[in-house]
Amino acid sequence: MTAESAFLTFTGLHHRPGEPLLLPNAWDHASAAALAARGFPAIATTSLAVAAAVGLPDGEAATREHTVRLALTLGSGPYLLSVDAEDGFSEDPDEVAELARELWAGGAVGINLEDGLCPAGRHAAKIAAVKAAVPGLFVNARTDTYWAGDGDEKDTLRRLDAYQEAGADGVFVPGVDDPERIAALVRHTDVPLNVLYSPAGPTFDRLADLGVRRVSLGSLLYRRALGAALDAVADISAGRAPSGTTPSYADVAALERSVSVSRSANSTG
Template identity: 85%
Template sequence: MTTEPAPASFAALHHRPGEPLLLPNAWDHASAAALAARGFPAIATSSLAVAAAVGLPDGRGATREHTLRLARTLGSEPYLLSVDAEDGFSDDPDEVAALAGRLWAAGAVGINLEDGLQPAARHAAKIAAVKAAVPGLFVNARTDTYWLGDGDETDTLHRLDAYRQAGADGVFVPGLTDPGRIGTLIRHLDAPLNVLYSPTGPTVPRLAALGVRRVSLGSLLYRRALGAALDAMADITAGRTPGGTTPSYDEVCAPGEGRA
């Protein structure tokens, strides 16, 4: 397995005090290309979007090959790619490491691995296996203590410390929106903290002031796109002109050639 370091620029994007990496999540080539064209240097994938696009459930380990296929589609593009790989689609650390190697070969420079509240030692073993097999891949270790659990701070810190000790480059706590608790975590961490943006939570400038180093959008953009499609149909049905931004046919086709 390659031992080359990941592009330093991706890791460096997590170490800019006061300027967190705002990471939009795409679901296909068109969405990723459009976001990159707006100046975002790094793009992530969304497990919900990958699953929903093919009619499969999210978080059930059903989209391994679809995730790899999307990584191969996006990995050769000029932006930096991080892949949401659920829990690695396996409980076997060696299998997760093999997947990470395939993602790296496809051009990904980062991987997001979630614990789903499984035992911390099991998730740490996956992280250690990935870092041993693909040292250059930026591992963002996610704990679901706030997403699926009751947000116990002691358990959260225990898990994040275990993942960091296993080699995680960054840690992710989706569902954490309270500024006080965010600040407490940051004071106890020695790794970049990633949080999931919430329209009802702190703004990006507020998160930056707290010391957050990465802000992910998760499935928000995909769900907003679906909502925009429904709103447009409601307007058309009612005889109104749809509002919002509508890229032109030529703009969507810019990266290649398309047909109506």
């Protein structure tokens, strides 16, 4: 698949009325391969897992190197890759654009950029710089008005307007879970709206009915995996066999071999 066709395919997954893109977030080679084997056409990374894996804080621009390394690891996989790049790891739009070039060269088709409640104009400048540098990279512009702020509606809409005007291909409002507010955001935006799935919020089907076009899982799968490990240890120490799904050694080895074959095919094709 050419870079242009990958962008068009990924964009198309956001424009299926009533069928949002369910985007699971992987944290390493094996998790991405396992999700791809389950048929997910697109996979994202999660910044929390990248940071936690190396003992660094999330959301503080400390993991640029590790984010790029993971993107390079996953970029040749048999799926469309979107990279969670925090705020671009810089306040300089040109430096964020350079990051976008690196991710694009490594095989990513999308990037998620969060504003961290910085001035809307600053984040819009980053978005514009990325789209100017790599027009074929799908920019999902995230605002943290609900995630880290008080959910101010006027501020949210103002930010979404600025990000769309700057060229964002999609907008992301994590933390909003009220159906009426979600529906209002859908009506307001001209590009696909992305929300973060929450077990305590609307179901996937309900989000589809509301007009959401992309549903991210964020760090949920990673946190569930950690929880499953703790549950398994507790079961074993209590004399019980661990419950839940446990891929065999051979299953995981087969996943790695399948990705290696895909990489080899891409390098020769």
